[in-house]
Amino acid sequence: MPRQVDPQQRRAELAEAVWTVIRRDGLQRASVRNVAREAGLSMGSLRHYFATQAELLCFAMQLVGDRARARVRAMQPAASPRATAERLLQELVPLDDERRAESEVWLAFTARGLVDPDQRAIHQGIHDQLRGACATAITLLADAGLTPADLDVDLEATRLHALLDGLAVHAVMRPEQVTPDRITAVIARHLDTLQAGPGSG
Template sequence: MTPTPATSTTITEWRKERTVPKVVDHEQRRIEFVEALWRIMSRVGFEAATLQNISAEAGYANGAIKPYFSTKDDLLTFAFDYVFTQTNARMAEATRGLAGVAALRAYCLEILPIDEVKLNEARIVIPFWHLSLGDSAKCEVHEEAMRRWRGVMATHVKEAQDAGEVDTRLPVSTVVGQLLNMMLGAQITATLTPADQSVDDLVEQLDTFISLLQLGTGDRIPAAATTAQSAGPRRRSAPRSGGSGSAGRP
């Protein structure tokens, strides 16, 4: 039985609480479903995720997700856009006050899946790529995201060349293309073969690529130098386990 308030004042307040509709933050609700999708994908993969178990994972009844996402593909498209937005926000913060090589490195570190948040983001991106193969609208969403990243990377590479940090003979578009392909490839390998791609490995690959841009002569590193470098001590991070993460993206 519902308790009855003791005074007329509390009765009025009590009636208001029972009659005023609860205000729902719809954007936050969508994000909760995205984060629920992340957790399910980290355990059993995208194909095993359903609207029903995503809704349950988020703590809601089966039909609660339908007003927001009518299909799993709709949720994945929203999740990709969310990841991209959150990643861009991190990039802006990480590169604040930086230019040239320092900005380029900081920018790329926000794409590399080197923590649980960015690994979860990669888990969203990969199935989105798969669905985009037969969906021109999704392809355009992805291409628009990549155009933005290429543009910012190109700006930082040009800054580095103007400052004498990077070989000016290297075409900016080629450097950007190689670097972006490396970042996207890292999302695949870190997701599919995490035991072979530690955090240290991924960061070292990025730093090695940047160091090649800084050679200045355009010559290859001598074989003796690469042998000595590879023989040096290597710190490997602990294997990452699947789990939930906050996008809090892009």
């Protein structure tokens, strides 16, 4: 029975089942049995696509980075460098349910990355990509002459990156307080202070 559906798509479906279980019951409940049940498959069938649980979970984590990268790549060019930077950053914070799901799964795997070397490596890859996107956003403004000439791009990228990840954590832990509107306002304000100064708020 080869190729009724693409095996790679099957793996993606199973990874999404992992996401569903993680969001509903937590990463500690993402057992082979629970994920298989969520996907409507048997345990043995799941293990035909992923030999071990570690492989399954790593693939599910990779998918977080893949989704975000695809979204950034699909971005339409914006009118100004400022608008481009702002929209780039907005693709990386949980403003809708899709990105909220990514953030929740990312947070669950982040905690595991503290003690699991494989998960840590994947997390660091995503971390570096996000950091790169932040550096890109800063450079966009700097190259357009919208920032002071002596701006420390590296330090600002670090600062912006921490801001984004902090917003993601707060958005999933306190969704009533840290709403999408609030997130966009914080990002806009941050870019404002990079350009014109702190007095515009």
